[in-house]
Amino acid sequence: MPAQAPDKRHLVAPWVLLAIIVALWQAGVTVGGMPAFLLPSPSGVLSRLVVMLSDAATWPYVGSTMLEALGGCVLGAAVALPLAVLIHRSRWVNAAVSPFLGATQAIPAIAIAPLLAIWAGYGLRPIILLCALLVFFPILVAAVVGLRHVDHSIIDAARMDGAGHAALLTQIELPLALPSILGGIRNGFTLSVTGAVVGEMVIGGEGLGQLLTIQRQVNDTAGMFATIVILCALASVAYGAIYLVERRSAVIQSLAGNRT
Template sequence: MTRHARHTWLAPLALGAVLLAVWALVAAFAGLPAFLLPGPLDVATRLVGMLGGPVVWPYVALTLAEALGGCALGAAVALPLAVLVHRSRWVGAAVTPFLGATQAIPAIALAPLLVLWVGYGLTAIMGLCSLMVFFPILISSVVGLTHVPREVVDAARIDGAGSWDLLRHVEAPLALPNVLAGLRNGFTLSVTGAVVGEMVMGGEGLGTLLTLQRDAVDTAGMVAVIVMLCVIAASAYTLLLVVERRSTIVADVRETPRG
């Protein structure tokens, strides 16, 4: 294992151990009741019990489906628009001010409108997730397309590449690391959107489970569900980060001049 790889794994493990130790000390000596601040052992016991039974897995599956569906929907709109913004100055000039304006609107404020337009449940939650992931995917993709080396594009045009061939064989592969970075950040936001959507617009995922545990004052259960959400988001984030780094290596090889 290389030194960089050791740092990649050991640094977050060390920070996690420190945070767990601080949490355990505060829970043990702060004098707070368990329903306000359960200790790590209580949460771990509750988490193992939940994961060992069949009840929690349908909640996990539905939240994952909502997050993945919303992220895919947002990407399906953001990626073609990124190409249009990159290729057309008119489209870029027309769209950019509105993109900035949309970011001033909290996603949670759109939830009641989505309920009115599409009703409660899966469709509305996926719509909320797609709105949350749209902007980071679009911006990252536009940045990636804009920073494709001009000399590579010119060489492809000299070789007779048309607009579609240029996008498919040159611009898209070289912009892929940025696109994946947008998807990486977007999916974590999509998980947040799914949970918030379930709590506001109804649903049967982990957000609903959090609401039930809140009403039952099951603080250890709530923290256990939050840990599940963190693991889901962190796993997807890490997976896409690995793919992004590998695509960066491929992009660097493509850009390297051949002697």
């Protein structure tokens, strides 16, 4: 029974925090007398959100942003994971690549987006590339850390049983490093959603970033808040789904370690 307490806290605490934030927001609007075009009330944002979600024209924007974010996350992972294996296995690759990895994070997305438009044209492709660049680093770091922290006694036992490099990687190292890798993907996907919105606002597109631009042009502040709520919901759902897979893989990892 006591083991269930943390799960209850994880379910209740976010809603308590959200209620406090909304209450403070409402109090600020009421007491401060802020005009709606500067800061709409929570009820005004909720009403606008309901209207948007009931409008069929909203969902293509949502679908486009999700496609860009998912495509960027997959592309970023497809590049980051093999590179993480190379860094883990080769000291030369590690020495050559490591000094440049931090530098890649110093370039703001809003500065890279116009260059991607010049190199890759406009539309879906440069936005997916931008998302991939944003998710690349957290996935790479998480994968390298996960691979380096695999229990060496398990690897030594597998080598004594005759496991080669490929078998060690696919059957021992990657499965045991999976929780860490999924943690990187989980954090990376939220960045990918951000990259999609930034790309749409700078390069142009058909997703929620474009919708935000339209709403800004007509001073639809409540609509902008509602769109931001949708973006937060998309990122939170993906974050939670990957977190559940991550926890399950951690349990499997623990069971595998106990067997050994």
